[in-house]
Amino acid sequence: EKNKTKKQQLLTLLTLVLSILFRFLLLVFFVKKKEPLTLVFLFYFYSIFFSIFSVLQLSKQYGSVFTVHFGPKKVVILSGYKAVKQALVNLSEEFGERDITPIFHDFNQGYGILFSNGENWREMRRFALSNLRDFGMGKKRSEQIITEETQYLKEEFEKFEGKPFETTLLTAMAVSNVISAIIYSTRFEYSNTKLHHMVKRAYENMRMTGSTSVQLYNMFPWIRPFVANQKRIVNNVKETVRQSEEIINGLKKTLNPLDPRGIADCFLIQQQKDEESGKTDSLYNSMNLYCTINNLFGAGTDTTATTLRWGLLLMAKYPEIQARVQDEIDRVIGGRQPVAEDRKNLSYTDAVIHETQRFANIVCVVLWMKMSGKLLTVQWTSNSLLIMCHRKCFLLILCLLLFSGRRVCPGEGLARMELFLFFTSLLQHFRFTPPPGVSEDELDLSPVVGFTLNPALHKLCAVKRS
Secondary structure, eight states: OHHHHHHHHHHHHHHHHHHHHHHHHHHHHHHHTTOOHHHHHHHHHHHHHOOHHHHHHHHHHHOSEEEEEETTEEEEEEOSHHHHHIIIIITTTTTOEEOOOHHHHHHHTTOSSTTOOHHHHHHHHHHHHHHHHHTTTTSHHHHHHHHHHHHHHHHHHHTTTTOOEEOHHHHHHHHHHHHHHHHHSOOOOTTOHHHHHHHHHHHHHHHHHTSHHHHHHHHOGGGGGGOHHHHHHHHHHHHHHHHHHHHHHHHHHTOOTTSOOSHHHHHHHHHHHHHHTTOSSOSOSHHHHHHHHHHHHHHHHHHHHHHHHHHHHHHHHOHHHHHHHHHHHHHHTTTSOOOGGGGGGOHHHHHHHHHHHHHHOOOOSOEEEEETTEEEEEOOOOOSOOEEEETTEEEEOTTOOSSOSTTOOTTHHHHHHHHHHHHHHHHHHEEEEOOTTOOGGGSOOOEEOSSSOEEOSOEEEEEEOO
16 A cells, blocks of 8 residues: 555656646747747646636737647637537537547547547437437426435435535536436435445546646657546546446346336447347447446536535625525515426526526537547637626526537537526525535635546535424
8 A cells, every 4th residue: 555655646746747748848949830928838837737817818919719739739729609509519520529539539449429529429429319308308397307416415414413624525416417317317315335436436526637748648658657637537437337347237137128217228228229230330339338328427427416515606696696696586486395397587686697608618518529630729718798687587598508519519408407497496595604604705716637626625505494
C-alpha cells in the first residue's frame, strides 16, 4: 500500500513537471507561429485551465469566428448566438461529426452515443430516442417515477432536521434513480453503497476530465504513461462497467422478449434477435450495450443533479427570490404534489429554473466538431440575458441553446421534467438557508471547473416549512 502511494506521488510530481515544460513549449509554438501576443497568452491559459472566460475575451477582440491553437492543433472557435446557431442548427449535418479526444476514446472506443460518430452513433441514438419515448420520457410514466423519487428525497432532507448538510450525493442519487428506473426498471435505496460509489466515480471523472493533466494529454497523447488522472478515469469506467454487468446479468435471467421492463431489456432483445438471425455485423454488441447505457446513466445524472444543486444554492443565496417562488407555489398548488402540468401556471418559478440553467452554464466546455476534415470547436455560451419576466409571463428567447443541434440531448424532455418537479417539490416543503453563522453574501458562486461546472463544495440547511 505504501509503495502504491509513493508511486502515485511520483506520477503526480512527474505530471506537474511535464505540465510546466509543456506550458513553455506551447508558448514557443505560438511565438513561432507569430500569433498576436494577446491571443498567445490568453488562449495559452485557456488551454491549460479550460477557462471559458478567456474565449469570451478573445471573441470581443477577434470577433465571433477566429482561429487559435490547441497545442499542435489548429482550431476554429465559434462564439456568440448567431455563429453557434448557424453551425449547430442551420448547418447541423455539416457540423454533425464529433472529434473524439484521446481521453474519451480511451473509455468509449468509438462505441455508445456521446463519443461516437457515423453509423454507430446514428443507430445508438435512434435506439435511445425510440426507447426513451416508449418508456415514457416526458410523459405520465416518467412523471410518476420522478414524483415518487421526490418523496424519497424529501424524506432524506428531513432527516437532517434543519441542520447543515452537503447536497451533492443525495441529489445525484435521486436523479440517478430516475434514469435507473427507465434503463433497468430498478431503483436503489439511498443507503446502497454501490449507488454511492457509482455516483462518486461519475463526479470524480467529470472533475478529472477537465484537469490540466488530462487536457495536456488530449493535446499530446504520447504523454499518457505519465498522466495519473487518465489511469484513474479509465479505472473508474472499468469499475462502472463491472457493476453494470452485474445488473445486466441479473436482467438476463428473467428476460421476457414479449415484455421489456426497460431500455436495457430492449437492447438485450435486439441483440438476441441479431444473434439468432446470424447477423455478424450487428451494432447491438456488448461494447455498445455498456457504453450506451453508461452514457445515458452518466449524462442523465450529472447535468440534472448539478443544475438542481445550483438552484438550491441560488435560493439560499437570494432569499427574496426563494420567497417569491414559494409564494407562487403556495398560491397555485397549495399543499398537493406538484405535477408537470403546473409549469404553465408557475411562470415565475419556470423563469427561475431557466435562469438557473443560464447562470450555471454547466456544460461550458468546448464540444469538438469536424467539418470538411478540419477541426472546429463550438462554444456553448450565451452573452445576454435570455429569460425575461414581464407581467407574470415567462418569455423564452430563442437564443437559449441548452438543447439544440444534430446532437440534441436525447433526454431533453426527461431533464426538463425532472428539474421542474424536483425543484418545485423541494421549495414547496423546505426553505433553504446558509449554515448558522454564514451570511448569504458568504455563499460562494464560483464554479469548480471540470467537464461540467459544479458549485464549490458547500452545505445548506433545509428548514421544513410550516
